[in-house]
Amino acid sequence: MATNMDGDKIDPITEKPIVSATVTSVNADSDPSALESDTAKPSRDLKQAIYAIVGGVALPCIPIIVVSAVLLYVIFKHRIVPREAKATTDNVTALIKEIRHQGGNAAYYVEYNPSTITTIASWTGRVIPYLSSSIMALVAFFAARHIVIKSKHGDHTQLPTPEQLTLLISLLGGSGFGPLKETALYRWGRKEKLVAPLPAAFAALGVITLLGLIIPIVDTWFGVATQPVTITQLYNTSTKAYHSYGRNLDPGTTDAAICPDGPGYQAGSGSSGQSWWWPCNLFTTIPHPANIFLQGAVAVADLQLYGTTNDMLSNYTGLLSSDSTQNQTMFFYADSRSSKTLDFKAQTLGISTQCIIATTSCGYIDTNETDYQAFKCSDGFGGDVSYCYPNVWPANASESGLGGCTTGIGYATDAQLSSAAPMVNFTDADGLSETEIQGFLQQNPTYFATWGIGFPALDSRLFLNGDAQVFPNSSSQATWILNCSSTVYDVTYTYVNGALHSFNATVAEPVWGAFFSAPFTWSWLGGLMPAKLSLENAAYFAGSKASTGAEMATLWAQEYSKAALQLSVGVFQPLTNDIEQIRNSTITVARIPLVPLYLLLGFKFIYVIVVILLAIGAYCFTHPAETEVVKAQLSVQGLAAAHFDQPDLVRKNVVQEVQSRLELAKNGGSSTSETPAGQPLKRAATEPAMGSAPAGEATEEPAKVGLMPTRAGTWKFVLLADGAWQSVKPIVQTLVLNEAKDGKFGAVGDAYAAWK
Incomplete structure (x- = not known):
């Protein structure tokens, strides 16, 4: 096949033999020079x-x-x-199910x-x-x-x-x-x-x-x-809109100061010349011990008796310090307004108390002859279980002291109860000396002993499963002594989704020990009856709920911590939260798994x-x-349109039929005999090329379909058969006309009938 190569342009192809065949006779109309002069290059x-x-x-x-x-x-x-x-899935079967139905654990959450x-x-x-x-x-x-x-x-x-x-x-x-x-x-x-x-x-x-x-x-x-789910979403709140769920001392105003100098102030001195300290959670209108009262008694009553108040006590159990080896329970000021809709971080104060049963170690002696129940924990700390406080001043336990108490409490200088808190003079506003009373120890932790008679109130000589530390006195009443320590903490905690989330506690200044112990120190005074009742309630609760002396000590310690906070709540005010965020747990969103x-x-x-x-x-x-x-x-349409100049002709099997007609022509058929006027390409007679098959034997090669440019500047599909390019148009024309006669082409076939 002769070609004229001009870069990537394709010149018109004339009918010439290629490869192993040469054209021996060509129709005069297909003279190459004439074709090349009449044929335009493809557009x-x-x-x-x-x-x-x-x-x-x-x-x-x-x-x-x-x-x-x-x-x-x-x-x-x-x-x-x-x-x-989000929880992870360890089970393989559950993981496969999760991936199939939920697309895996990783997902976007879209509010849409x-x-x-x-x-x-x-x-x-x-x-x-x-x-x-x-x-x-x-x-x-x-x-x-x-x-x-x-x-x-x-x-x-x-x-x-x-x-x-x-x-x-x-x-x-x-x-x-x-x-x-x-x-x-x-x-x-x-x-x-x-x-x-x-x-x-x-x-x-x-x-x-x-x-x-x-x-x-x-x-x-x-x-x-992708499924709808309900999730929790958090929103930051404005700084100005922060709530006040923490607690700190209320300093009051200049004219009505409550605790302007902190937990207390220096008020006088004892008989030994030792200065003593007055707590701001107590007050007196007349300078006499019998007229000492709790500050903010209404707030105290509301908290103790479950009245209408925002004040609330919460508790935390855990290691309260780095050197702790055992979990301890602390109670701290909280706010009843806290809920699941607001997460926050707040500051407050808390108390943790630990007690051990110490009846025998304090040398408790019960004798009907003297009609008193003496104990002596040390040379500097002793008394009578029927007294309200240690009567070690004077040292003889049988002398002086306030008797007729079912419970008592006395503070000491150390955990071994080596020495009781010193007695001090209560001095009035005119400087006149009054009676001496037990003073306050500014130390944190505070150490003390407490005792009780008649708790639990059982008419039996076997108390708390026969615990040797709890036994009846001469009147068949249960009697016991506890050795305790109480620590005040500065607390910072976070509250998340309606529950305590994190908790940090540090030991507060020593003055806080005297502050919270003050109501109990003078609980025998008439104006501090709530403190006396709190001690009795603690003894009653612990004695009623416990099954052993050790368990009773633990329960009593927890009740004391709560009572200490309750009795002083009147001098505290709400403290603005450090941080907070709004929690909405009802948001329905689309869960979009990342994998799919x-x-x-x-x-x-x-x-x-x-x-x-x-x-x-x-x-x-x-x-x-x-x-x-x-x-x-x-395409089928393009193939038919190219050869018949009829863009509307659509046949799916045109080339397949061309192949069958070509085979028919090779076997002596006349499918290729009809050539339209002006068609220059004819079927060429061929002879073997040098080195090919012997004369008289046709070279059997499958027909191939190629392209050649036409005189009109378009392209034409042609067949390569017997070594020469042949026009497929006559074959397709015969096919279409024959099938048109059979009525298979309808109006389209009639149009081609006129073309013939």
Whole structure:
């Protein structure tokens, strides 16, 4: 085949023998010089090619990009981040079930309608299967370029047979699994190698079809896994809107100061000249011990008797210091207004008390002869269990002291109860000395002993399961002594989701020990009756609930901590929270699992990248200005229109029928005898080339389909049969007219009848 190569341009091809055959006779109308003078070079339409390429990219990519962008915008625009940790799944079966139904543990939480989100995501999944034809239109540029180049170079071994051209056109139509199945069956059924560009077209349609199948599957999984859930969301509050759930001392105003100098102040001195200290949680209107009262007694009563108040006590059990080895229970001031809707951090004060049973170690003696129950924990600390406080001043326990008490308490200087708190003079406003009373020890922790008679109130000589530390006195009443220590702490705690979340405690200044112990120190005074009742209530509760002396000591210690806080609550005021955040536990959101979401976006991204690469390759490597004309004919419609000048002709099996008619012609049929006027190409007679088959024997080669430019500047499909290019037009014309006579083409067939 003679060619004229001018760069990538293809000159008109005249009918000449190629490869192993030479033309021995050609119709006069097909003289090469005449053809070359009359035939125009194929038209170049770069603008139309660019339109085709841009359309092939835009139609599938723009919907995918837009829908994916809208989906991501909705997700990240309305995304919220829950603060609570999600549980992990260790069981393999449960993990698989979780992945299948929930898409795994990792997820976005979006305050948006989940149905709307899944609907947006499904838009591309629904249309992607219908976009393969647009993408295969880009592949058609490569196919057309291949056929043009091979036709130009005369490489007939790399050109498709009519059957393979039919398969190629079917693949480029992008109609899904049908063309793929037909091509695979043809390849394996006939054991015939597929020439380019069929393998590339097959692979391209396979990838596109596979992605078109995977994307809807992943999209379905995404829709199943995206579910509405109720979560908790936290919101920061304005600094000015902080609540006051902490507690600190109320300094009062200048005219009505309550605790202007802190927990107390220096008030006088004892008989030994020792200065003594007055707590601000007590007050007196007349300078006499009998007229000492609690500050804020109404607040005290409300807290003790569960009245209407914002004051509340909470407790924490844990290691309260770095050197602690055992958990301890602390009670601290809290606020009843705290709830699950507000998380906060606040400061307050707390007390932790520990007691041990010490009846025998304090040398308790019960004798009917003296009619008193003496104890002596040390040389400096002793008394009588029927007295309200240690009567070690004077040292003889049988002398002086306030008797007639069922409970008593006395503070000491150390944990071994080596020495009782010193007695001090109560001095009035005029400086006149009054009676001496027990003073306060400014130390933290504070150490003390407490005792009780008649708790538990059982008419039996076996108390608390026969505990040797709790036994009856001469009146058959349970009697016991406890050795205790109480520590005041500065507390900072966080309250999250209606529960205590974190807790930090440091030992407070020593003055706080005297402050909280003051109401108990003088509890025998009439004005401090709430303190006396608190001691009795603690003894009653512990004695009634405990089953052993050790358990009774623990329960009594907890009751003492609560009572100490309750009796002083009147001088405390709310303290603004350090930080806080609003908690909303009723938010319904869409749970979007990350695995199916990003798988879906990933496959769509691959889909878009494949299309864009195809478009870039079509523009850069297929010379689309010339190839676009050929590419347009790589379809059933294009094939028929190219040969009959009738764009409306549509037949699916044109090339297949051409092959069968060609075989008929080889066997002596007359299908190729009818050639329209003006058709220059005839079937050429051939003879063997040098070195080929002997004379008289035809060279059996399968017919191939190529392209050649026409005089009108277009392209024409031609058949390579017996070593020469042949026009397929006469064969197709005969086919159409014969079938038109049978009424198979209707009005279209009638139009071709007139053409004959």
